Amino acid sequence: MSTSDKRLFAKFTLDFPTNPKIAGLSDAAFRALVEAVCYSRQHLTDGFIPSAVARKMWGDAVLAELRTNHPDRPSLTEDDGGFRIHDYASHQLTAADIRSLQERGRKGGQAKAEARRLAPASDRPELRVGNGTASALQSQESEMTMASFPESSHYPTARDATDGIDAMTARLAGQQGITDLGAVISAADSHVDRRLDASGALRLSLHILGKAASTPTNALPYVLRSIERSPAEVQQFIDKELIAL
DSSP: OOTTOOOOOOOOOTTTTTSHHHHTSOHHHHHHHHHHHHHHHHHTOTTEEEHHHHHHHHHHHHHHHHHSSSSSSOSEEEETTEEEETTGGGTSOOHHHHHHHHHHHHHHHHHHHHHHHHSOGGGSOOOOTTSTTHHHHHHHHTTSOGGGTTTSTTSTTHHHHTTTOOHHHHHHHHHTTOOOHHHHHHHHHHHHOOOOOHHHHHHHHHHHHHTSSSOOSSHHHHHHHHHHHOHHHHHHHHHHHTOOO
């Protein structure tokens, strides 16, 4: 799996289709079980599927098949208000697992920011988002072209990160001079260890632009450079606003 692929994944062993209790399922039941795992992974329900969702997506006959495909360990069991996937936590990441990984990422980002803060003055960027040195940053970004960042190897995942950005969000961003939200997403991922979606990238960009001493000439390079030079402040905003995925 590419490290630049930010989609969520569910895990299935190679012998999953030939497992005795799976091999005998109808095509509809097999598809329903896979979709149930993907649903739970996406919505972090730890293997629980609400009854209304399950019945609408797969119907009673398929659900009955998945509840009876093994005498002791059927693929689905009825739970309060829905159905639960058997042994889900043994194979998939749970909500607790995700929170633990996010906390590790948060601490890692804090450690990086602290290391930068303690670095010798000659190695430490002097610019901070929204402080008195913003004008110096603007003078630097005014010399950059808008094309210098999105296609740069400095943000190699910018094009991949653009996938799935809706037209409305892209249009709102473009009106503010943020012509490539994918580049903002990649910059946050690279320098702050935070994963954003398009909406979060737009909110972060507007926050950075709003703190500038005056309107930057080239908005996108200004935002990208601000993220790179002020990761601690950017991380604080992302965590405070709960916009990280």
